[in-house]
Amino acid sequence: MFVVRDCAVIAIATARQANTVSELLDGIAASPPESLYYHFWTGLLQMRFGEREYNNDFAGWVAHQLHERRLAERLAVIDPTGFPDLEVLRGTLMDTIQSEIDVDARLLWLRATTPFDFIRSQIVTFDSGRRARTPEELAALLPELSVESLFYHFIDARRREPLGGDDFSLWLNNFDHAVRPLIDALAAIDYYFGSLEELRTTLARTFSRHLPGLESL
Amino acid sequence: MTLLERYAEVAGRDVVEHLRQLAGLLKGARVVHVNATATGGGVAEILAPLIPLSRELGLDARWEVLDGTPEFFACTKLMHNAIQGKRAAPDEQALRAYEEVNAGNAARLTGVLNDAEFVFVHDPQPAALIRHFSKRSGHWIWRCHIDASHPDSRVWRYLQTHVAGYDASVFSLPAFVRALPHRSYVIPPAIDPLGDKNRDLPDEQVRSICERNGLDMNRPRIVQISRFDWFKDPLGVIAAYRIAKPFLPELQLLLAGGGASDDPEGVEVLRAVREEAGDDPDIHVADLPPGDNVTVNALQRGADIVVQKSLREGFGLTVAEGFWKGRPVIGGDTGGIRLQVVDHHTGFLVASAEGAALRIRYLLHDDARRQRMGEKAREFARRSFLLTRQLREYLTLMVALQRGAEERIGAD
Numbered sequence: 237m238f239v240v241r242d243c244a245v246i247a248i249a250t251a252r253q254a255n256t257v258s259e260l261l262d263g264i265a266a267s268p269p270e271s272l273y274y275h276f277w278t279g280l281l282q283m284r285f286g287e288r289e290y291n292n293d294f295a296g297w298v299a300h301q302l303h304e305r306r307l308a309e310r311l312a313v314i315d316p317t318g319f320p321d322l323e324v325l326r327g328t329l330m331d332t333i334q335s336e337i338d339v340d341a342r343l344l345w346l347r348a349t350t351p352f353d354f355i356r357s358q359i360v361t362f363d364s365g366r367r368a369r370t371p372e373e374l375a376a377l378l379p380e381l382s383v384e385s386l387f388y389h390f391i392d393a394r395r396r397e398p399l400g401g402d403d404f405s406l407w408l409n410n411f412d413h414a415v416r417p418l419i420d421a422l423a424a425i426d427y428y429f430g431s432l433e434e435l436r437t438t439l440a441r442t443f444s445r446h447l448p449g450l451e452s453l
Numbered sequence: 454m455t456l457l458e459r460y461a462e463v464a465g466r467d468v469v470e471h472l473r474q475l476a477g478l479l480k481g482a483r484v485v486h487v488n489a490t491a492t493g494g495g496v497a498e499i500l501a502p503l504i505p506l507s508r509e510l511g512l513d514a515r516w517e518v519l520d521g522t523p524e525f526f527a528c529t530k531l532m533h534n535a536i537q538g539k540r541a542a543p544d545e546q547a548l549r550a551y552e553e554v555n556a557g558n559a560a561r562l563t564g565v566l567n568d569a570e571f572v573f574v575h576d577p578q579p580a581a582l583i584r585h586f587s588k589r590s591g592h593w594i595w596r597c598h599i600d601a602s603h604p605d606s607r608v609w610r611y612l613q614t615h616v617a618g619y620d621a622s623v624f625s626l627p628a629f630v631r632a633l634p635h636r637s638y639v640i641p642p643a644i645d646p647l648g649d650k651n652r653d654l655p656d657e658q659v660r661s662i663c664e665r666n667g668l669d670m671n672r673p674r675i676v677q678i679s680r681f682d683w684f685k686d687p688l689g690v691i692a693a694y695r696i697a698k699p700f701l702p703e704l705q706l707l708l709a710g711g712g713a714s715d716d717p718e719g720v721e722v723l724r725a726v727r728e729e730a731g732d733d734p735d736i737h738v739a740d741l742p743p744g745d746n747v748t749v750n751a752l753q754r755g756a757d758i759v760v761q762k763s764l765r766e767g768f769g770l771t772v773a774e775g776f777w778k779g780r781p782v783i784g785g786d787t788g789g790i791r792l793q794v795v796d797h798h799t800g801f802l803v804a805s806a807e808g809a810a811l812r813i814r815y816l817l818h819d820d821a822r823r824q825r826m827g828e829k830a831r832e833f834a835r836r837s838f839l840l841t842r843q844l845r846e847y848l849t850l851m852v853a854l855q856r857g858a859e860e861r862i863g864a865d
Contacts (some may be wrong), residue, residue, distance in 0.1 A: 244475055244849040247639040249630040270860040283836045350791065353627035355639065358853045360862045362478060382467050 238374050238407045240366035240381065243388040245278050245359045253351040257302065257343045260294065261333050263354050269322040271356040273395070276316040276325070278357055281387055284431055291428050292316070293352070294329065301348035307336045317394045361388060371408060371415055375443035383432035390435065391427060404439075418446035456509050463646045464841040472841060475848040476510035478864045482851065483591075484514045485569040487562070489529065489578035491518045493743055495642065495770060496575050496598055502645045502840055503847075510844075517565060519558050519579050524550035529578045532612065535605035536577065542607040552581055559585030566591075571851050580615045592854045595619040598642065600629045600767040600788070621854060625768045626789050636858070638850050641789070643843035644773050644834070649746035651777050654754060662751035667737035672703040673817050675783075676756035678749055678774075679710045681722040681740070684765040686785065689806045691729050691736065693762065696810035698735075701817055709739035709752055754778045757823065758816050762809055766790050775800075776834035779827040783812045793838075799830040 250271060254260040264272070275293035290296040290312040299308035310332050319325040337343050364385060368374035389403040397406060405419045421442045427435050461469040484507060488496045500516050507514035521529075528547035535541050543551070559566070559582050566572055566582070569591045574580060576598055583593055595616045601609070601624065609631065616622060616633060623638045624630045630637050644651050660670050668674050675694065679685040687708050694706040708726060723740060730736040741748055753759055759775030761784045768789035775782040776793070782800035784790040794800045801812040816823045836842070856862045 242471065242474055244471070244845060244852075246846055246849040246853060247627075249624060249627045249637045249639050251630050251632040251637070253628075268860075273860075283833055351628070355627055356860075358849075358860055358862065360475075360478075360849050360852045360856075360864050362474060362864045364474060382471055384471065 238368040238404075240364045240368070240377065240385055241361050241388055242364040242382055242385045243359055243361045243392070244384065245281060245357050247274065247278075247355045247357055250354040250356055252354040254297075254354070255348050255351045256346060257298075257304075257307070257333060257337060260297075260352060261330060261337075263352070264294070264326060264329050264333070267354050268356055269326070270358075271354050272322045272326055272329075274355050274357040277391065277395070280391060280427070280432060281384065297348070297352045301350050301352070302343075302346050304343065304346065306340075307333065307343065310336065317400060322395075359392070371411060371418070371443070371447055374404065374407075375440070375447055378436065378440045378443060381436065383436065386432050386436055386439070390439070415446070418443065421446055456505055459647055460506065460841055464835060464839050468839075468841050468845075472510060472845055472848065475845060475852065476507075476512060478852050479848060479855070480511045482512050482571060483569045484512050484571045484573070484851070485517060485565055486514070486573045486575065487517045487519065487566075487579045487582065488575035489519050489521065489526075498648065498650070499643065499645065499840065499843070500575075502648060503844060506840070506844060510848075515565070517562055519554065520561070521554050521578070522550060525554040525578075532577045532608055533599060535608035536601050536612070537599055538603045538605070540605055542605055542611075548611065552584075555579065555581035556585060558582060571854070573847075574619070577612055580612060583615060583618050592620045592851070593618075594850070594854070595622045597622060597624050597629070600625075601631050602629050604631070621850070623850070626792070628788075629767065638846075640843060640846045640850070641792075641838070642768050642770060642773075643838055643840045644770060644777060645840045646777060650750050651774060652750070654747070654751055658747075659751045659754045662748055663755035666707060666709065666739050666748075666752060668705055668707055668752075668755060670755065672705055673701060674705050674707065674756050675758045675760055675813060676707045676709070676752050677760040677762065678752060678771055679761065679763070681710050681719045681726060683718075683722055684763055685710075686762045686764045687722065687726045688729050689764075690760055690762050690809065691726070692806035693760075693809035693813060694736065696807060697813045700814050704813070704817070705735045705737070707737045707739065707752060707756075709737075709741055709749070711741045711743055711745070749774075750778075753780065756780055758783060758813060760809065760813075761785065761790060762803065762806075763787055763790060769793055772800075773834055773838035776830035776838065779824075779831040781816055781823060781826040781830055783809050783816075793833075795833075797826075799826060799833050 252263050254263045290299055290308060295308045295311035298304050316325055366377055368377055393403040394400050405422050408415045408419050425438055457469050486500050490497050504514050504516045528543045528551045531541055531543045566586055572591055572593045573596050575596045621636045622633055623640050625641050627639050663670055677690050698704050727738055730738055753775055759780045759782045761769050761771050761782060763785040766788040772782050772784055772790055772793045782794055784794040784802055786802040786804045794802050803809045803812055852864050853862055856864055
């Protein structure tokens with residue numbers, strides 16, 4: 237049985253700000269892990285405009301407030317799903333910034349027009365009351381799921397689950413080989429460049445395409 | 454139709470369903486909001502619909518208003534200004550009046566507040582209530598609606614002796630937060646989509662109110678609605694209008710606001726605005742009476758572009774109001790407006806009268822583009838700035854306080 241959960245995220249201020257690259261580095265070193273989580277993941281829950289250029293708040297701030305494209309690009313390419321835990325992610329972030337400072341000391345003299353506010357988050361999760369017994373039932377539920385549910389099951393799960401997959405794929409593994417192509421198709425979805433509403437449509441289409449008997453969406 | 458159904462119609466069924474599920478985790482919780490005034494001001498404007506909405510969701514919510522004296526309100530006005538950065542501090546006598554009023558209200562509200570599971574205390578006025586509830590069992594939350602980033606240090610030190618005792622605080626933006634010995638949540642303010650200031654109005658009513666305020670509905674119209682305050686830069690808006698006017702000879706400007714009647718500085722600003730407008734028949738200045746929300750609503754709906762060219766701003770509620778009416782907003786590149794106005798999507802941020810003039814020309818040059826931006830702005834407001842979003846965050850905060858300090862809370 238797939239139990240659909242929902243979630244609500246709330247932001248907590250840390251009262252820590254960065255106006256320069258060094259302060260950003262210090263802030264990343266000192267912030268709790270849930271602050272890294274907030275700045276990498278929860279932006280996906282907010283409404284976006286146009287194409288998402290930078291995949292995390294650190295890269296966005298460096299690009300838009302310090303106007304340092306090279307460092308922004310190097311920070312943006314860091315994929316948080318590829319890290320076993322947030323401490324390793326923290327180390328990579330710090331190494332990336334430090335290595336740029338080492339080759340371009342000018343970075344230390346830059347001052348942002350707007351400071352970076354370090355935020356951390358709390359996430360409350362709860363049972364939505366929805367259930368699916370089969371992949372087809374899950375497919376039927378998808379168009380009605382809240383964006384927060386999708387965030388929880390398809391994105392947040394990658395941090396929760398030891399194997400790093402999404403909840404839908406992990407659950408589909410309980411079924412026979414016929415759903416293997418669906419699992420592979422889910423793994424190929426790059427959710428970082430669209431909105432959660434677009435992700436909902438993509439997921440519904442993917443399920444529909446790979447499950448015989450479902451009407452084309 | 455129930456209140457929740459009415460909110461579902463404007464905010465979305467999914468949004469209301471999410472609220473129901475979260476509220477289900479707090480079923481029957483006794484929640485009390487305390488503030489200083491029953492009418493007038495942004496806090497009362499939000500609490501008025503928040504309470505019935507919370508009740509319909511199954512919470513036992515109520516709203517208590519302080520009984521104050523003229524000395525008390527004089528003191529809290531000084532405090533309010535000092536927290537927002539003005540160098541001023543109440544004297545000992547004023548602070549005594551502040552504490553006496555809080556003590557008196559604590560005695561009056563003993564039963565209600567002792568019995569509450571969650572007490573939201575809004576702004577500095579009732580902050581000292583907590584002193585009188587040393588054996589409280591509920592969670593007490595101090596909700597600061599003002600920009601406390603650069604307070605007068607004497608006033609903040611005094612206020613901190615009260616607010617440090619709360620279980621949590623809530624600020625509107627990360628930049629407004631002061632370090633306190635408890636969790637400080639960040640919850641932006643919101644607008645009520647069903648209130649007089651934001652509900653749908655018949656086209657005829659919009660037209661008649663705009664015309665009554667001097668606007669010709671067949672010609673382009675830009676509107677800034679704000680208190681008459683130097684920080685709102687009304688003279689900068691007139692300068693922008695004058696730069697744009699040779700390119701758009703039909704252009705009209707309306708500057709409307711309140712607050713001039715009981716604020717000496719407001720009187721001075723209003724006089725300066727009228728003087729600057731001179732005898733230009735296409736500049737209209739309206740000093741609105743307090744609470745004339747339907748007129749504000751109609752003037753924003755009647756505008757082609759809403760302007761909020763502030764030089765300093767906390768969270769721009771008028772920006773959110775403009776968005777909700779489907780209007781792109783030209784906003785000053787400052788404070789919370791930076792988080793609301795997204796260039797080329799919901800409007801434009803500007804740093805000068807010249808910048809504002811350029812964006813006025815740009816937006817009035819292409820009706821279809823302006824309309825697309827307005828639609829996007831409305832959706833942004835629906836997702837981010839409605840009362841339902843604020844209530845969702847209050848509910849999440851309550852669940853979080855009830856269930857512990859962990860980063861992840863499984864609430865089943």
